[in-house]
Amino acid sequence: MNFELTEEQMAVREAARDFAQLELLPGVIERDKNMQYPAEQVRKMAEMGFLGMMVDPQYGGGGMDTVSYVVAMEEISKVDSSCSVIMSVNNSLVCWGIEKYGTEEQKQKYLPKLASGEWIGSFCLSEPEAGSDATKQRTTAEDKGDYYLINGIKNWITNGGTSNIHIVIAQTHPELGHRGINAFIVETSWEGVEIGAKEDKMGIRASDTHTIMYNNVKVPKENRIGEDGFGFKFAMATLAGGRIGIASQALGIAGGAYELSVAYAKEREAFGKPIANHQAIAFKLARMATDIEAAKLMVYRAAWLKDQGEDFNSASAMAKYIASEVAMKHTVEAVQIHGGYGYVKEYHVERLMRDAKITQIYEGTSEIQLIVISRNILKGQLYVK
Ligand code: CAA
DSSP: OOOOOOHHHHHHHHHHHHHIIIIISTTHHHHHHHTOOOHHHHHHHHHTTTTSTTSOGGGTSOOOOHHHHHHHHHHHHHHOHHHHHHHHIIIIIIIHHHHHHSOHHHHHHHHHHHHHTSSOEEEEOOBTTBSSSTTOOOOEEEEOSSEEEEEEEEEEEETTTTOSEEEEEEESOGGGGGGGEEEEEEETTSTTEEEEEEOOOSSSTTSOEEEEEEEEEEEEGGGEESSTTOHHHHHHHHHHHHHHHHHHHHHHHHHHHHHHHHHHHHHOEETTEEGGGSHHHHHHHHHHHHHHHHHHHHHHHHHHHHHTTOOOHHHHHHHHHHHHHHHHHHHHHHHHHHGGGGGSGGGSHHHHHHHHHHHTTTTSOHHHHHHHHHHHHHTTOOOOO
């Protein structure tokens, strides 16, 4: 077993860490407070190559492995999870899905724009009445011969106000249930795509999350991804990869809270000594470090399995489950360690705590991850020796 990062992966970590400290930390509190989309920061992330890290260089991407992507996500999430969710959706839900399942024409047309950050993508699966129960798609894609006509509403769409393309999941053959669902690449400039209200969220407030309406949107046949009826499996397979991105976001949030807590606890004195020297605080730090290390091993392993071409479905569900639970638990502890200072914006940990919550919800709630894991146990795919 080798737990070491390669030189390239370490260089990516260092570059992402420096970038986060220099470019994302200044203004992160204000952007969060004002729900201000980080346009300038996204442009700089694009310049750094963070928006298409795993895309093959022949389509303009960085050609890196998933572990490199995970360490970059982790470092950026320590500081600014609004930026890291924009990065995660573009890399793993949009670019990866097109590269893995798209036609050569789709890859050539869309990946260079997405990987360079000229265009940003959204993944449009959730609906007002189809969140966790994702097969119940009400958005329809009527087959009209050489095009599809899309009608419906999507909810909670990350990058919804800024993206140039949407991956839209819609029902074509209701009588076939989930086997009648298709996935499409839809350009947001096309007639009938309407951007709805922006959500006022608890966390990741600088990212833009919108409702989207599709009113008789004509989508050329060549923009369907995969065979007729492949859309639900496409969504599930793409989300399995996406969950590694959110797991690494959660890991970064927990890691950021931990680093701030250690620094604060060593500096802040109470009862004649640094609070880190009081067992009540020292044990909190010890639990944090241990849980983060455990989550890290699972997140990196899920990424490594994906890089080896192995089945990573259970590993990504487990990684997201554990990392998001650890992030929530220990950001609460970080606020507690900081006491009154933790409750105000200036010390960052209250934002990390608010940001942590969404990692237990989006790209499949913790409960959905447990469904995926438990079904794989019952299928005999998971065992403990
Ligand atoms: N890869 C490929 N196919 C898969 C798969 C995978 N990982 N997982 C399931 N499937 C296939 C199954 O094999 C099955 O196909 P067949 O019937 O042909 O064999 C089909 O999909 C349906 O599977 P299930 O019977 O298991 O479906 P289900 O209705 O019981 O639901 C679920 C399964 C796991 C609960 C699923 O609905 C799910 O993941 N729900 C959560 C949805 C979700 O994550 N939403 C997040 C929104 S996106 C987002 O948050 C993005 C953002 O902007 C940040």
